[in-house]
Amino acid sequence: xxxxxxxxxxxxxxxxxxxxxxxxxxxxxVRADELLGPVFDKAIADWSPHLEIMCNFWSTMLLYSxxxxxxPMSKHFSLPIxxxxxxxxxxxxxxxxxxxxxxxxxxxxxxxxxxxxxxMQSMLGLTPNNNN
Ligand code: HEM
Numbered sequence: 001x002x003x004x005x006x007x008x009x010x011x012x013x014x015x016x017x018x019x020x021x022x023x024x025x026x027x028x029x030v031r032a033d034e035l036l037g038p039v040f041d042k043a044i045a046d047w048s049p050h051l052e053i054m055c056n057f058w059s060t061m062l063l064y065s066x067x068x069x070x071x072p073m074s075k076h077f078s079l080p081i082x083x084x085x086x087x088x089x090x091x092x093x094x095x096x097x098x099x100x101x102x103x104x105x106x107x108x109x110x111x112x113x114x115x116x117x118x119x120m121q122s123m124l125g126l127t128p129n130n131n132n
Contacts, residue, residue: 012103019059022109026096027051035088039079061112062105076120083129086117 013022027047030036044050056067093113097106121128 010100010102010106013062013097013101013105013109016055016059016063016065018101019062020055022096022100023051023054023058025100026093027054029092029096030089033088033092036085036092039081039085043079058109062109072116073120073123076124081124083121083126086121086126087129090114090117 011018013019027040027050030040031047053068053070056065057070057072059065060068090113094110097109101109118128
């Protein structure tokens with residue numbers, strides 16, 4: 001055995017199972033995060049429905065399933081968030097996508113997240129940090 005590991009190339013996001021893995025892994029990181037964890041924990045009493053909504057959301061964004069019918073913007077107006085929260089959210093999201101997947105849909109996921117974060121911040125009257 002050598003120390004050199006042959007890395008398998010990662011697959012792209014292709015199925016509902018992939019979306020579920022992305023969402024669950026991402027929110028595990030969010031909940032453990034010093035900055036974001038408390039904001040989510042205060043707002044969300046029961047995580048199962050939230051995770052299901054988020055799987056539906058990303059399945060609609062990335063696989064065009066049409067399962068999400070909600071309004072992503074409205075839930076964010078009453079949260080105590082500023083651009084630093086969005087930067088951290090995007091950092092964790094990008095890190096999660098890159099650790100699990102690679103390809104066109106994975107790139108699309110990161111681009112969509114970045115765009116939506118920008119729109120949200122603009123609707124909240126916030127000026128995004130330079131890196132997001
Ligand atoms: C500062 C970063 C963010 C924080 C702290 C945050 C927090 C939250 C919280 C606490 C909820 C649940 C609200 C509730 O059920 O009462 C929620 C819902 C949601 N968030 Fe975020 N969020 C952030 C950024 C984003 C971004 C960038 C996106 C999209 C790319 C997003 C998409 C959604 C969606 C789709 C929902 C579900 C809305 C519904 O119930 O239909 N969030 N968010």
